[in-house]
Amino acid sequence: MTVSFTPVPPPRSACPQPPLNKNPPYNGWGSDEDSLGNCKGLIPKPPPKDFVKFMEKDKVGLESHVLRFAARIVTDLPQDRDRCFIIYCFLTDDTFLIYEPPVRNSGFKGGKFMERRKVMKPGQERFRINLPEYYTTVDVYVGAVVDFNNFLFEVCGADEYAYRYMEQHPAEFPFSDVPRIMSKLRPLMQGREEEINNFLKELDPEGAKSMPYGDFEKVIQKLISDPRYDRVCIVAHEIATLARNYAEKIPTKKNYMAIIGLAQQQLRKAPFENFQALLDACRYEDVNKTGSMSQTDLRRICRANHFPLPDDMLYTLMEVSKNFDNGLVYYESFINQLNWRCNPVPPGTVPCDYSGNLEVDWFTVVTGQGSKKVGSCKKVLTCLGAERVCYTKFMTDLMNAGQCK
Template sequence: MAMSMAKSTSLPGLWKMGTEKPRGLTGNEKKVTLAFKVGGDLGSAVDRKKGPASTKEHRELAGLLKTAGWRMMYTEQPEEPPPAEEEMIPRNMRHPREAPAWLKHDKQVLRFYGFFQETVTERPDENARYRHVSIMFHMEDGTMSMHEPKVENSGLAQGPFLKRQKVMRQDGMAYLGPDDLKVGQEITIYGRTIHINGCDRFTRWFFEQNGIWLPPEEPVVEDQWQKSYKLKKMIERGEMPLSRASVDAKHLAKYMSGAPHVDMKFTQFALNERKVLRFKAYWDDHTPYGARIYFIIHYFLADNTVEINEAHCRNSGRDSYPMFMKRGPLSKKNQVLAVPGLLAAEGQIYYPHDFRVGQSINVWGRKLVIYDCDDATQKFYKQYMDIDQREGCLDVSEKPVTHLKLTPPPHNGVGREEDSLINCSMIQPKPPKVDLEKLMLYTGEVMRFECQMVNGEPEDEMRRLVIAYYLADDEVAVFEEPIRNSGHMGGRFSEKRRIKNPATGEYFKLSDLFVGQTVVIAAQPLRITRADEHCLQYLEAHPEEFPYASPLACARRILPLAAEPEMQDEKGLEPDRLKDLAAAAGVYLVDHEVVTLLRHFGVAGGDNQPPRVLGPLALQCAQS
């Protein structure tokens, strides 16, 4: 085949270039990397081989040979089985089917309570003691620990009794386990025999879950030292009174030692030490430049002395000397003894029964009125004297001071009223705040109403004006329409500003303007006759603010006319006739409500006839 192709070429001898090594070379040259393409149709060669003709699928498979790794790319991979549930759990979170003890019983501890007896030598009052311990069995590794609770003044070193470790049985065959710890049994640990008399709730529940029954709790045994120690503590706290023999022995010992007999004052001091009655009082000083002064009275029950302190409020203007009377006996009546050092008669000082809420006491010529006391004082009088001090409490709260506020002067008409008011309230006036949200939302929105002047002057009957209401800042402007030969020049009638409504005394709101309403602007009565389409659509879009623009509210207003035959007319009802029928039924419709009914329930009239209100449709909407 190569020879036949070589003969057919136009340049003989050049077809071997790049496919055969030149003569005379040694054979160490690089291998041939050039390729060539056989021209012409190979169909004849295929026919000579008598093989099957190549198909499109075969050519596509042969073209895949140009791609490296074509076997891996175009070989169908076997479908992987879905992952098992165990493979979806991370390895560090998998639990074995049979969990070991350190995992199954992690942080689970069995607690038993027990005691053992210890001999006490060289003590006349006791010969043995019971030492109570808590036995902790850690199930995760089978170790045990013991702890002895500390008892005050026991004379023994208490606390950790056995460190956590595995404990061998007494026979040395195995370590102690949960089976060896039972309530009511005894175990021997390092030569000490411990009797187990109880366990905690978790331990009892754990044994019940495993089908092991534990005996009930045994009472805690006490030795002679514990009994005497508890009795001593009860006597120290005063929970047990002394016996008559002890009291007599105590007095006899004092007489034998030469100590004087305990008097009443010492007994009073011992029983009422640190007990104080607290009262609140005031004194009205009627001297020039005097005022009401408040006091705190302390009555000490230990020695019947009184202490009075002043209770000044903040910024009262008085000196910060709280002591009004130093602690001492308070006499009911002041007197001067003729001889210095002469004993005064008893019973002239104040006692607890002399202090009553609502009454007064004399303190060195000053009348102090007691108006309240604290809870402890109230409880003392109720318990020992059967006196309710709360009944005489006085209300000493002062009336709130009302400061007169100067009203701002009336507006003189120059500038805005808000600016003039700020000039009266501050030295450096600031501009009034602007509602930015409303300004950004309604900038450029203008509601226009057409009106006519109704002041009764014949020359003003033809004048037509337009009221413009700006939603962004609630300002109102009035413009006059130019009418030929009216005698009045068109243009601005009232500049844009916030205008007060003389009928309400407040600034004009959009709800004050509607068809049929008469408003006074610039001292001229203006009757609104109609509104533009944009204004009507805005009012109808906000029926909750403008009920006269709500079709449903207007239809419900004419429900009392449902029995009128004219309301059932399919041709409709004239607006003026509708107003007359409503007025006869006690319903007075404004012109804007009639306009709303015409816009939503109106039908066109005949030739040169005004539109009519379709009564059945309006009533049907009102009843739905």
């Protein structure tokens, strides 16, 4: 008799797949990341941060990695139409801060309008399961309309640092990519050369080969209104990028006496009187006793001695004491012109309508473009650095593929 020792498989019931772990809904306390971290273990842990992004985008030397945009509220209320806001975009963690420059006799106190925080995009459930979608710095550009905590803001300008930073990083900010913008406009030029040239002659009858920014904007609108194609979307930031790229370089006149008076007024309010220590530090760094040093070294010494002036004002004041042969700054002349104890500026040098806020009055004082009125503070961050655009070079690059840079 043969006995089979083959093992018999045990009966097994159909084992279903384990259920997927689902996040509980948001409980309304703290941020979504904090609430979700409390559900993953008995010991709550703070949400992890993007350390790599922090190391790349944190403040490094003169690079603040903070973009500033001018904005206004989209509203039907007449008292809110002239209010100007400054949106700070922090690249290190995609947080935002909104500041309202105070304007006298406007009826609004001004100051901080929204604390620095992440801002959720609208249309998301309050008690959601998944993490919300936040605004990033890419979503804020000139011409964009953003919804920050049920307030609609239209971005109408940016400062020079924001424009320059976005143009230097076109992969992150597509609206500042000149070749990409030109590739969108180039197909609209085919077969319309005569029409566009006649339109340019109407805008520039004297043949100056350059035009104001407003006329250049009309040229772009004329290009994208081609009935043969669907309307191409060109936002205001892209037009500003093209205008800056093809801008006619015109030297700007600066009211240096008003800037010195404004700086002395800020130093008097601080109060800062330690000019001798500042001068001794400069002499100590000047080993060769030349009486001059670079702007970077002079700025470092000013910061080490807690000199209470912003960088834009410092560099503008250095131009007054600069040696144009080698680009170095005569530090004794630089310090003496700011000594409000020994060398005060004459009365009336500082504009009488100065509000005490550099964010509001810096552009007006530097360029000397007159007094400031209610609602005109938006000009602080709307200067493109392109008062006139050289349209001939723009048209040449537009008709010849691969030549724009």
